[in-house]
Amino acid sequence: MIERVLILEDIRQSREFLAAIVARILNAPEIAKEATLRGAEHACGRYRFDLALVDLSLPDGDGTTLLRKLTAEQPDCICVVTTVMATDSTIVGALAAGAQGYLLKSDPEQLLEHHLRLLMDGVPPLSPQIARRIMQHFQLTGPTHEATSTLTKRETEVLRLIARGLRVAEAAEALGLAESTVITHIKAVYRKLEISNRAEAALHASRLGLLSGDSAD
Amino acid sequence: MAFLTALVALRQPYLDLPPGAVPVQVADIPLTETDLIQEPDQLGNYDVIRAFHARQDVLADALRVDPVTVTYRLDSVEHTETLSPHNRHMGDLPFAFWFQIGVGMVSLCIGGWVLGLRREDWGARMFALTALMVPVFTMPAAIYSTRQIAIDGDLFRLLSSLNGVGALAFGVALIGLFSQYPKPLFRPRWLLIPAAIYGAVAVMHILQSGPDNAVGFGTLSQMALALVLGVVQWILSRREPLNRAGLRWFILISLLGCSLFIGLSAAPVILGLSEDGLIPQGYAFAFFNIMHIGLALGVLRYKVFNLDRWSYYIWLWLSGMVLILVLDVVLIRLLQSQPWVSLGAALLIAGFVYFPLRQLLLRLLMQRRSATLSGRMAQIVNCALAPSQREQADRWDVLLNDIYQPLAPPERCVDPVDAPRLAESGLSLLIPGVDGLDPRRLRYAQKGRRLFTPSDLEVAANLVQMHDLAAESRHSYERGVILERDRISRDIHDNIGAQLLSALHSPEPQRKDDLLRDSLNDLRAIINDGFQAEYALGPVLADLRTETTRRLEAGDVRCSWTGPDLPDGEDGPVLPFELINGLRSILREAVSNVLRHANARHTDIAISLGAQSIDLRVADDGCGLPVIGQIGNGTSNIAERAAALDGQAMIGRRSGTAIGTQVTVTLPIRLMTLPKVAE
Secondary structure (H helix, E strand, C coil): CCCEEEEECCCHHHHHHHHHHHHHHCCCCEEEEECCHHHHHHHHHHCCCCEEEEECEECCEEHHHHHHHHHHHCCCCEEEEEECCCCHHHHHHHHHCCCCEEEECCCCHHHHHHHHHHHHCCCCCCCHHHHHHHHHHHHHHHHHCCHHHCCCHHHHHHHHHHHCCCCHHHHHHHHCCCHHHHHHHHHHHHHHHHHHHHHHHHHHHHHCCCCHHHHHC | CHHHHHHHHHCCEECCCCCCCEEEEECCEECCCHHHCCCHHHHCCHHHHHHHHHHHHHHHHHHCCCCEEEEEEECCEEEEEEECCEECCHHHCCHHHHHHHHHHHHHHHHHHHHHHHCCCCHHHHHHHHHHHHHHHHHHHHHHHHCCCCCCCHHHHHHHHHHHHHHHHHHHHHHHHHHHHCCCCCCCHHHHHHHHHHHHHHHHHHHHCCCCCCHHHHHHHHHHHHHHHHHHHHHHHCCCCHHHHHHHHHHHHHHHHHHHHHHHHHHHHHHCCCCCCCCCCHHHHCHHHHHHHHHHHHHHCCCCHHHHHHHHHHHHHHHHHHHHHHHHHHHHHHHHCCCHHHHHHHHHHHHHHHHHHHHHHHHHHHHHHHCCCCCCCHHHHHHHHCCCCHHHHHHHHHHHHHHHHCCCCCCEECCCCCCCCEEEHHHCEEEECCCCCCCCEEEECHHHHCECCCHHHHHHHHHHHHHHHHHHHHHHHHHHHHHHHHHHHHHHHHHHHHHHHHHHHHCCCHHHHHHHHHHHHHHHHHHHHHCCCCEEEHHHHHHHHHHHHHHHHHHCCCEEEEECCCCCCCECCCEEEHHHHHHHHHHHHHHHHHHHHHHCCCEEEEEEEECCCEEEEEEEECCCCCCCCCCCCHHHHHHHHHHHHCCCEEEEEECCCCCCCEEEEEEEECCCCECCCECC
């Protein structure tokens, strides 16, 4: 049950627009509307949120910072990136930082609602562009990580089909799988993205000697 | 003078001995080795010399008796013959005679030439004096040293005196030369002091009194004195590279001439190291010619900067020679063995010790002294890529300064310089202007320690070339940036601008929103991929498929999509941005029409790729077109778009069914490049 929602968005009209959609779909929960990263971080310190819509480029910083904070401190909160101009790689970066999905604010209201509903039902969105970018990401970083952060054959196939413009249902049909199985694969891809991101961070940290104390224990 | 010498020589007695014969006895007088000595000064003691002259007198008298019995040794066999002596003929005079005459003549000519060119210069005057004195000692020596057996004792004494006086005068002139060149160390009148001292020595020599070997020690001390003066000049020319370069050449060539003569011919005898000089004195005189030719070049400052480079090599070569000689002398002393064996040993040691040493010296000297570009690449590129011309000028100056280390910072040169060149006899180097900078003039290479040389020119030419290359690539990069910027602004104007404008002027609010959304989508595409001139069809269609199906789904319209058959893993043909953009706009417009007007439940979208064109078909099962003639805004947009791309658009009833609308668009493919294979 979604009771408290955080909306971090610096443009007032967009903030109200998103708040209206959230209020309509989720049956008027409590909505905290923040225009700055600092305000949102402050709010996170005071409340526990069930859903957070986070814009990435903010006047006082990067929304990814908040995504990391929320993933670490409120792991039950569903984090969604709302963007209009963010590059694909920024979105993948946000997904790797713990976001469960993303919405394009330029989409028609109807489409936005549709996507948000899917998201709440546990179906992560995945556009061809993002799928391509994720494939690139794993191609570039894959070989250096352990099995938990590399994609399986099925996951790669799902990604490839999505990248060619197929919807989840179409991909499922093409692979002879159930739609729910394809969704599970997509979720697994998301998770591995996050794991690979953490693994990379850990790798960097150990390279910098930040984890040397741990290994000595 | 030469004529007179030859005349005197021809009046001396001569016997028709076979070539190579060594006379052993004339009449009843047995000849000693001393009687046949070339240079009696080498006998040292005046008493011995006087005795020698007396013997020459006796022998000369004996040779005037006709006929005379002569015993000579030829190939270790003694023959005795009775011959009639006669005066020498021209043909009887040996090569050594003419050689010494020649040496004298050459010196005389050079002396006259230099004096003629620089009459007022005391250095040149002294130089001419040294040259004048050479025939004074070579020509008399030519007569007595090439005598067959004996000449008249008094004549011998006269010639010997002349020779001694000439040699001493030569030494005085040499001292004078180094006291006046390149800078006068004192007034020329003070030269009267050495002239008086060595004049006294000459008088003693003529009178055959005083210490032994006066002339020999006299010339040795003159050489030493000239050398000291040379060193003084050297020190004084510390900050005057031109003088120093001239002097380096000067001292070198004088030392070379005089010391080779003294070292190879005179010194071994005077110092009692050997009976004869290593080279016959007559030939050794030629060393003075080497000296004079070299000095003439130096005095005239004829391309001193060119000589400067060579003088280093010659210095090194000379020091090698000296080392060999010293070793030789030491070995003679130590081993008391055959001179040629010890010379061989000396050469051997020189090979093992000297040549590696020389190589080291050469590297040290040449590397330190010559400018080089190695390790300067980063600096050159930095200079060429300087953000402003002022900065570039500063970096250029620093670069030139680092490479050549001129005494003063590089000056800007007003006159145009086409290629690097030397000026002021190598005192300055002119560097042509690069990349719009002024030409530069560098003065006094290596803090004034050397002159600019042709190798500096080569370095400068390379430097200019490298800088130009770097600057050229910077310019083409800048041109590329400007072209790219122009293209981006044109694209923004043509696409985003046009879309926003049509949104602004569109009366329907829904269409306004669509156009604004499209603009945002296009902007995001630009941010993601940059303004590319070309796009691969595959990814574009994938994105379009998702976008379209989502839109239709959101409007409760089912959609079936048939794309072109692109090989798996390939991105399809690469198409120009205009075509891709047109295709996208037309599809969006067609889908908007379906959603807005058709009231359809299903839409078929088919995109196929032909060899010459892209075909798009959007067919719905909606209510069909309104009454003919009432074509909506959207459909005329599609027609306009297609027409702009030289394509065709057909909007009509769906074929094969009673209901629905069908939009068919054919866009010709131009500027298609080879398909890009995905990684």
